[in-house]
Amino acid sequence: MNTITVLLAEDHDFVREGFRHMLQVETDIHVIGEAGNGRDAVTLVKKLRPAVVLMDIAMPQLNGLEATRQMTKAVPTTRVIMLSAHSDDAYISESMAAGAAGFLIKQSSSQNVYHAIREVYNGRTYFSPSVAKRLRNRRTSSLLVRSNDLSSREMEVLQLIAEGKANKQTAGELGISIKTVEKHRENLMAKLDIHDTAGLTRYAIATGIIESSVQLTII
Numbered sequence: 226m227n228t229i230t231v232l233l234a235e236d237h238d239f240v241r242e243g244f245r246h247m248l249q250v251e252t253d254i255h256v257i258g259e260a261g262n263g264r265d266a267v268t269l270v271k272k273l274r275p276a277v278v279l280m281d282i283a284m285p286q287l288n289g290l291e292a293t294r295q296m297t298k299a300v301p302t303t304r305v306i307m308l309s310a311h312s313d314d315a316y317i318s319e320s321m322a323a324g325a326a327g328f329l330i331k332q333s334s335s336q337n338v339y340h341a342i343r344e345v346y347n348g349r350t351y352f353s354p355s356v357a358k359r360l361r362n363r364r365t366s367s368l369l370v371r372s373n374d375l376s377s378r379e380m381e382v383l384q385l386i387a388e389g390k391a392n393k394q395t396a397g398e399l400g401i402s403i404k405t406v407e408k409h410r411e412n413l414m415a416k417l418d419i420h421d422t423a424g425l426t427r428y429a430i431a432t433g434i435i436e437s438s439v440q441l442t443i444i
Contacts, residue, residue, distance in 0.1 A: 229346045232258045232275040234266035234292070235308065236284050240331070244279060247335050254342060263287025270296040270303055277342050280325070282309040282316060286398075288434050290323045291380040297324035304345040317356060319434075327351035375416060380434070382409040386422060387429035 231254055235241040241259055248254045258273050260266035263284040270278060278296065282289040293305045306327035307320040320328050326345040329338065330353045337353060344351040375383070378399070385395040392410070396403045414420050419428055428434075 227253065229254045229277060229342060230257045230273070230275045231255065231342065232260065232266065232269055232273060232278045234260045234263070234278055234284065234289070235281045236261050237281075240281075244338070247338065248342075251339055254339070261285075263289060263292035266292050267295045267299070271299050274300050275303055276346050278303060278305045279329075279338075279342075280305050280307055282307050282320065287381065288384050290319050290434060291377060291384065293320070293323040293325050294377060294380075306341050306345055306351065317352075328356055329353050330356065375413070379409050379413055379416075382406060383413055383425060383429055384434050386410065386413075387426040387434060 231248060233241050233244050233256060235244065238261070241261070245256050245259070248256055257275055258269045260269050264287045266278065266280065266284070267287065269275075278293075280289045280293055284292060287295075289307060293307065296303055297305060304326040305324065306329055307316075307323075307325040308329050308331055309316050309320075310331045317328050327341050327350055329341055329351075333341075333353050341351040341353075381399060382395060385398060390398070392403050392406045396406045399406070413425060417425070417428060419425050
């Protein structure tokens, strides 16, 4: 029996610990790493090359969607299962467009989690039963991502804007100039046809880049 190596990417310690204890009882699943933010998750995937990542969609520093894009590009053999407390269509669509192979709501049973890991490890996709039922009643085409064509850097800037970071803070976190941040902000507004920070923040919440529970400072 092959051992399925798993990386846990979840910013809440007690949730991450719960998943670790849950997976420890399965002899064919082995947790090889844990990350508390999206940037660390990407770094660990490049270093450890896990077979499967359980990725929270709302992660600090780098959201789960953009982290998934980066890690699946860097290590195509790694399969990502997105975790979310919400199952809105936008969350699911964005997750699949980012390269996730599965989508689990956090209220899923342990058996569903085990099954999801094994399914994506074997090259298939997996959705929580409630999500799968709804998807069967919709056209597959509705899962296609909107053609916004945002770059990875633009997605990073968008998240930091939505989290209330000023241009100077964003520049510092990403290691780029303030002028470059301003250019990315202009590009975001042009591509999304959104022309104020509040609108960008609402877009980020609606598409799952950040959760509405995040404390926001609109600038």
